[in-house]
Amino acid sequence: GAGVSQSPSNKVTEKGKDVELRCDPISGHTALYWYRQRLGQGLEFLIYFQGNSAPDKSGLPSDRFSAERTGESVSTLTIQRTQQEDSAVYLCASSKLGRGAGANVLTFGAGSRLTVL
C-alpha cells in the first residue's frame, strides 16, 4: 500500500482481556518496528523485525506482550490480560533499509489508541 496501515485505530477494552493490534507495512519494507507512546511521553521501543532474522524483542515490557510477523508482511502485536498501564498509543513503522544497510528512515502508521478500563 501507499502507507503503513494500523488497525484498529481505537480500542477500548476491559482489564484482563486480550487485544490484538495489526500493522500492514509498506510493500517491500524489510524492517518493521512497534513503539508504545503514553500520553505526553516519548516513544518506547517494543520490538523490531528485520526480514528472516530473529526479532529484537528487548523492549517488550513483560511476557504479556508478544508480536509476530510473517515474512516481510503483516505484523500483529498481542497484549494478554491487559492492565490499565497498557493504555497508550501503539505505533508501527516500517523502513526500506534494515540491519547493516545504513540509514533507517521510518514511515509511521497513524497508531492504535488502546484504552484499558
Add this chain to the structure above:
Amino acid sequence: SQQGEEDPQALSIQEGENATMNCSYKTSINNLQWYRQNSGRGLVHLILIRSNEREKHSGRLRVTLDTSKKSSSLLITASRAADTASYFCATDATNFGNEKLTFGTGTRLTIIP
C-alpha cells in the same frame, strides 16, 4: 531507556521567529534523524544527518551534528502556525546488526499566531 533527550521539553514562540531544539545522545551513532508528530499520532520524517556530516539544510530546517559532544540541534526558521507539533530526534547505534532507531523524549513546540 531513551538514547536521546531533547531540550527544551516545551517551547513557545511567536510566528515568524526561529525555533531551536537540541538533542543529546549517549552512544556512538551511524545517523541522527529528526521527526515531527502532530496530534499524538504517527511521526513524519523530516531530515537525516550522517555521523560524518556537520550541518544539513532542508527548506526552513537546519540541522547540526556535533559527534564530539554527542549532540544535535534542529533550527526552524521563520516559524509558522503549522509548525506547532512535537519534535523528536532518533539515533541508530553503531553496534553491528542492531541498527534499530531509538527516539528521544521530544520537544513540544507551540507557534503563537
